[in-house]
Amino acid sequence: MKKLLLLLLCVPLIGYSQSAYDDAAGMWFLIIILTIIGIIFKFFKNLFKWKIPNEEKKMQYLVDKFMPLKNTIDKNWEREITDIEIQPPFSKYGYWTVKKYIAASVVSVIVEDDGFEIYKKTDTELELEMLKPEEDTPELMEDIDDLSSWNCKKCNEENEGSFDSCWKCQTLNE
Numbered sequence: 439m440k441k442l443l444l445l446l447l448c449v450p451l452i453g454y455s456q457s458a459y460d461d462a463a464g465m466w467f468l469i470i471i472l473t474i475i476g477i478i479f480k481f482f483k484n485l486f487k488w489k490i491p492n493e494e495k496k497m498q499y500l501v502d503k504f505m506p507l508k509n510t511i512d513k514n515w516e517r518e519i520t521d522i523e524i525q526p527p528f529s530k531y532g533y534w535t536v537k538k539y540i541a542a543s544v545v546s547v548i549v550e551d552d553g554f555e556i557y558k559k560t561d562t563e564l565e566l567e568m569l570k571p572e573e574d575t576p577e578l579m580e581d582i583d584d585l586s587s588w589n590c591k592k593c594n595e596e597n598e599g600s601f602d603s604c605w606k607c608q609t610l611n612e
Contacts, residue, residue, distance in 0.1 A: 490526055490561060496534070499568050500524050504536050504557065510600045517541045518602055523553060533558045 490496070501524065508522050518541040525535045537553035559567065587596050588611055590604035603610045 492565075493526060496561075496564055496568065497524065497526065499564075500534065500536060500557070504538075507538060511602055512538070512540055515540050521553075527561055530561070533560055534564050 504522050504524065507519050510519055511517065512519050519538050520541050521539040523537045523539070525537075527533055534557070535555055536557035538556050539553045586599045588599065589596055590607060590609050591612070592609040593604060593607045595604055595606045597604055597611070601611070
């Protein structure tokens with residue numbers, strides 16, 4: 439049944455020739471090409487099919503490390519970090535990546551925001567980092583340390599360091 443279906447699908451691709459020999463040679467050529475394509479597809483499918491060892495543990499490690507940056511003010515852009523995106527590797531040769539997304543501004547409305555990559559390591563590098571968790575990224579620790587509270591100039595209300603405006607009167611922190 440499969441051969442008949444394959445034959446019916448392949449006949450329009452070969453075209454019509456004048457001799458039975460040409461038809462048979464064309465059909466065998468097409469079957470060989472389709473078989474080779476199938477083998478290549480199966481090889482690449484198995485290459486990219488990869489179960490990440492301890493994926494949940496690694497994801498939790500990165501969440502604990504980078505999520506404190508969410509809703510804080512980015513030093514370079516002086517805007518709020520609205521989201522943190524963590525992506526596991528697609529294949530065993532891929533990278534764990536972390537992106538931060540900055541609050542919209544006039545410029546980012548015009549230019550599409552794809553986020554800024556702040557972390558990129560292979561699975562092996564991440565495993566080694568997890569063995570020595572005390573060695574955190576210096577920039578990350580600086581960002582977290584700068585979250586000291588501040589007092590509003592208008593109403594003198596105390597606000598958390600992650601707020602860029604007063605929670606009570608909405609005056610911007612300067």
